Amino acid sequence: MNYRIVATPQLGRIVIPAPVPHGFALYYTTLDFSGKIDAPNADAIVEVAREHFTVEATLTTCSQVHGFAARRGTPGDAWRECDTCDALWSTERKTALGIKIADCLPVTLVDPSHRVIANIHSGWRGAVQKITALTIDSLWNETRFDATTSYAYLGPSIRVCCFEVGEEVVEQFQLAFPDADRYVDRSRGAKPHLDLAALTASLLRARGIADDRLIDTGLCTRCDGSIFHSFRRDPKRGGRNLAVVAQ
Numbered sequence: 001m002n003y004r005i006v007a008t009p010q011l012g013r014i015v016i017p018a019p020v021p022h023g024f025a026l027y028y029t030t031l032d033f034s035g036k037i038d039a040p041n042a043d044a045i046v047e048v049a050r051e052h053f054t055v056e057a058t059l060t061t062c063s064q065v066h067g068f069a070a071r072r073g074t075p076g077d078a079w080r081e082c083d084t085c086d087a088l089w090s091t092e093r094k095t096a097l098g099i100k101i102a103d104c105l106p107v108t109l110v111d112p113s114h115r116v117i118a119n120i121h122s123g124w125r126g127a128v129q130k131i132t133a134l135t136i137d138s139l140w141n142e143t144r145f146d147a148t149t150s151y152a153y154l155g156p157s158i159r160v161c162c163f164e165v166g167e168e169v170v171e172q173f174q175l176a177f178p179d180a181d182r183y184v185d186r187s188r189g190a191k192p193h194l195d196l197a198a199l200t201a202s203l204l205r206a207r208g209i210a211d212d213r214l215i216d217t218g219l220c221t222r223c224d225g226s227i228f229h230s231f232r233r234d235p236k237r238g239g240r241n242l243a244v245v246a247q
Ligand SMILES: [Zn+2]
Pocket: 158, 159, 160, 161, 162, 220, 221, 222, 223, 224
């Protein structure tokens, strides 16, 4: 297993993937935390980074609009939220970047050699708009990011086991990706199932991420017994899982 579950006083159970390079923090919150962010919760979130990874940071989050914009997160004195983007990146220490998810796929990049971190909210809409590839392009343009020295993480999200979609969604993927059919499973029921994690992993490999640095937790948010919020399972609960990366 390439993750462990750890109990914290601040956020309840969190999931820590492995490996996380020294000097960086990365974890996912669970059903034990609502995902609601305000100033006290933002403090609790960065306390966990300090206690479990000895990384001291201030949190930046984004409100997320299922778009493709990536913005730079910078260190500051207090939690802040970008209201127009779905991906955050930073080259500076003392920066924590938080993404909210409840079935969408969190994609996290860590380049320890060049001190670059990025956190991407990639649901199917973001994936069709190529948010992960566009964020990597921004990193290439604006930082010293090198995919060959980087780790990429695929966090808890709705997986092919549970991700039923309509034909109209399949069509959008077919328009966006020539090999989209490889990631559509028609053997699991009446409706097609989409393997967004596998599609994203293939894209990350194509951009230069090495196989042994591509860490897919394989965790499904929607499956019975999942310890994560799932919009499809509990639409009324309104909770969100957080993916938090910091340096
Ligand atoms: Zn599932």
